[in-house]
Amino acid sequence: MPDLPTTRRAFRRTDDFTPGTPKVKLVTEDLPAKLSATSVLVKVHAISLNYRDANITNGGNPWPVTPNGIPCNDAAGEVIAIGDQVKYLEIGDRVAPIVDTENLTNRETGRSWLAADEDGVLADFIIFDERVLCKLPQHLDWVQASIVPCAGTTAWSALKGVKFGRTVLIQGTGGVAMFALKLARAAGLRVIISSSSDKKLDDLKRKFSSPPLLTVNYSTHPEWHEEVLKLTDGVGVDLVVEVGGSSTLIKSMKCTRRGGIVSVVGYLSKQDNQQFDGLLGLIIDRRTIVRGINAGSKQDQDDLCAAITATQMTFEDIIDSTQPFEKAEEAIQYIWEGKQVGKSVLTV
Numbered sequence: 001m002p003d004l005p006t007t008r009r010a011f012r013r014t015d016d017f018t019p020g021t022p023k024v025k026l027v028t029e030d031l032p033a034k035l036s037a038t039s040v041l042v043k044v045h046a047i048s049l050n051y052r053d054a055n056i057t058n059g060g061n062p063w064p065v066t067p068n069g070i071p072c073n074d075a076a077g078e079v080i081a082i083g084d085q086v087k088y089l090e091i092g093d094r095v096a097p098i099v100d101t102e103n104l105t106n107r108e109t110g111r112s113w114l115a116a117d118e119d120g121v122l123a124d125f126i127i128f129d130e131r132v133l134c135k136l137p138q139h140l141d142w143v144q145a146s147i148v149p150c151a152g153t154t155a156w157s158a159l160k161g162v163k164f165g166r167t168v169l170i171q172g173t174g175g176v177a178m179f180a181l182k183l184a185r186a187a188g189l190r191v192i193i194s195s196s197s198d199k200k201l202d203d204l205k206r207k208f209s210s211p212p213l214l215t216v217n218y219s220t221h222p223e224w225h226e227e228v229l230k231l232t233d234g235v236g237v238d239l240v241v242e243v244g245g246s247s248t249l250i251k252s253m254k255c256t257r258r259g260g261i262v263s264v265v266g267y268l269s270k271q272d273n274q275q276f277d278g279l280l281g282l283i284i285d286r287r288t289i290v291r292g293i294n295a296g297s298k299q300d301q302d303d304l305c306a307a308i309t310a311t312q313m314t315f316e317d318i319i320d321s322t323q324p325f326e327k328a329e330e331a332i333q334y335i336w337e338g339k340q341v342g343k344s345v346l347t348v
């Protein structure tokens with residue numbers, strides 16, 4: 001067996017939220033001399049960034065986070081050592097940890113999110129218990145595999161229950177949205193994408209030209225839900241992947257058909273509870289299923305990996321950019337400024 005590493009490099013949050021100051025710091029830390037019985041040492045090959053990482057490092061997370069923690073929850077890597085009672089993984093397996101390590105089956109009551117309640121994955125080596133590691137699809141390269149756990153599982157959970165031929169509204173052109181677009185296309189759904197940028201929409205229409213992608217600019221059409229209704233003969237979509245939060249939820253419900261689903265994924269707009277006026281009446285009148293999404297369980301992530309393997313789907317067309325691991329600070333800032341279409345990934 002090759003010599004195992006004794007140290008790792010990791011980025012930890014500075015917890016200095018002053019604009020313009022560094023948000024992460026590169027540190028070298030000791031790795032344990034011996035793995036505990038069911039632990040697995042993973043050599044990380046790629047880490048993908050999410051809006052959440054930029055939000056946490058800039059102090060905006062609505063939930064508490066541990067001080068100076070390691071950011072990021074999307075990574076792909078290779079098993080290089082296992083504890084002496086590991087049963088399901090072997091050296092050489094390609095794996096990713098799940099995002100909420102307390103959620104294996106959707107029936108656990110606890111919560112432990114990477115990069116918030118415990119350290120995340122922005123490091124060159126990570127150690128996790130084997131029960132929170134999923135095997136990744138073999139045909140994906142490391143960069144594509146790294147977007148599966150958070151963006152992928154969230155999009156997968158958000159789209160659950162919508163059948164072939166139905167119509168979905170996917171908001172924005174960020175990581176979750178682009179993954180949802182890929183899954184929706186593979187599942188035979190009619191897709192409407194909204195964005196604040198005509199250029200982003202035109203680029204996407206070219207990239208996903210067949211069948212034609214339907215689009216709405218929510219910036220030039222503040223009443224964008226009316227545009228969505230026009231595109232669906234006044235009926236509304238069957239499901240919305242909702243990322244705006246309080247400023248978009250009511251409008252999303254207004255352009256969802258009776259009995260349709262609004263998957264509440266994000267909170268990108270400024271949160272203002274006054275915008276929820278009329279919510280209850282609307283839910284009852286339109287019989288809307290408002291469904292909270294919190295990534296997914298290990299079971300969900302395994303199901304997604306099975307679907308990706310079955311379809312041999314690839315994701316190179318939704319990778320916005322890659323940068324070396326050492327450029328973590330710049331990559332976080334890039335996400336914070338919302339410059340990406342799809343995923344921004346760091347390679348180790």
Ligand SMILES: NC(=O)c1ccc[n+]([C@@H]2O[C@H](COP(=O)([O-])OP(=O)(O)OC[C@H]3O[C@@H](n4cnc5c(N)ncnc54)[C@H](OP(=O)(O)O)[C@@H]3O)[C@@H](O)[C@H]2O)c1
Pocket residue numbers: 049050051052150151154171172173174175176177194195196197200218243244247248264265266267268269293294295296335338339340342
């Ligand atoms: N619940 C979960 O499990 C979970 C998991 C992952 C992410 N999230 C949340 O989901 C949201 C998206 O995450 P992400 O990583 O995909 O973000 P991202 O890559 O940073 O994408 C953000 C994009 O969303 C669009 N957007 C911003 N404000 C909008 C609005 N008011 N209405 C419609 N679209 C809007 C913008 O697209 P345009 O530039 O095209 O306008 C923006 O580029 C975040 O709030 C994140 O915290 C939740």
